[in-house]
Amino acid sequence: MDAVSEDLELLPATRRALRRRIAIAQSDGRAPSVVAAVVRDGAVVWEGSRTSVEGHGPDGNVQYRIGSITKTFTAVLVLRLRDEGLLGLGDPVEKFLPGAGVGEVTVGQLLAHTGGLAAETPGEWWERSSATLRPELSDVLGEEPFRHEPGRRHHYSNPGYTLLGSLVEAVRGKPWEEVLRAEILEPLGLDRTSAQPQAPHAGGWAVHPWADVMMPEPLEDLGLMAAAGQLWSTTADLARFAAFLLRGDERVLSADTVREMRTPAAPPEPGLAEGGYGLGVQLLNSAGRHLAGHTGSLPGFVAGLWLSETDDVAAVVLANCTSGLPAGAVAADLVGIVADAEPPFPRPWRPFREADPVALELCGPWYWGTGAYALRLTAEGLLELGPLGATGRAARFRAEPDGSWTGLTGYYAGESLRAVRRPDGSVSHLDLASFVFTREPYDTRAPVPGGVDPQGWRGIG
Incomplete structure (x- = not known):
């Protein structure tokens, strides 16, 4: 993914629209430089940059500090521990960090920022002060770490992700940075992502709000706070990471787990844009x-990474200014430009090589009471339930070894679907979370709760 994919090359008008968007962002945001990349179908299809230095522009190999995008990397490490069975999202954090002082706050609550912890550390602005001021977790949390009752609301917390980084270290028995490199960076080939800057890298600048002058920002190592915002990276590396967040990679996390990361776990904070938060992933509704x-x-840098699963498009924007350029909004715009101008072609339809005969037997129309539904078998081997009318609950189901099916989406996520058979082996009905689905509306041959009127269907009078 180091170069733009020729097979997926964008149309000239689309490329111009992308160039224009980052040109406006750099000019209006008064950023010394901005660099961006767009990913489609898992490959980089566009790269661009804009700079205040004549004749020079950064490329996808230049490092910028990425701030809180670091949290998504930390969340991946925690979910690896969960998938290995070493912890559960409902486990109290103090099970792994005894005496941390956060009571019954759970791992999952910290991932979703619903633990009730303060947004920032006590004392000096941690992003611009020495980590030696916070040598222990007690210095990060302070004497009063809570601002809300745990589990009640979303409240973004940098100390919460510091705890998660320390949890990773406690379970793995190795420093967070070492675990990060071995378990994410090396498997995904992110060799230009690091905890400390590696040349070539951009310098961080503060631009005066009322004058076209600037000065360098200090560069601090974040110490214990590293898991919340330490990393440096490039658009090329973050493009690979975005593709991973869309598709998963069995060397790191499965497709199911990255999908779980993107699933809402907390509503947005009151007064903020609609979207909310998943597990280490922000969610946004944009246009x-x-x-x-x-x-x-972080002081001197802003960054944004957004992806659209529906469009299979992602964008990364990095800039070296403390404020002024809304990198997240620009990245969202880049996604929208490509998705709107060049909507994806559907993937070619291909038949099953060998379909499950039991699943095939269940396909076709079913009725929940008088509501008409259809059950179909997808190319991925999932059962897909959907209403045939204007309203109704839709869901996808995964086959289980015992012959049942587990809901993956919507109202029936986590619920069990079973085919109930008669003594002769034929299917009597479907049992879905206690609901009975029959081949005919209120089929008299099935155990419909409450029974079926013996006079059957009739008109009035």
């Missing part, structure tokens, strides 16, 4: 498009 990703900022 009617559902996006997942993360934004980031």
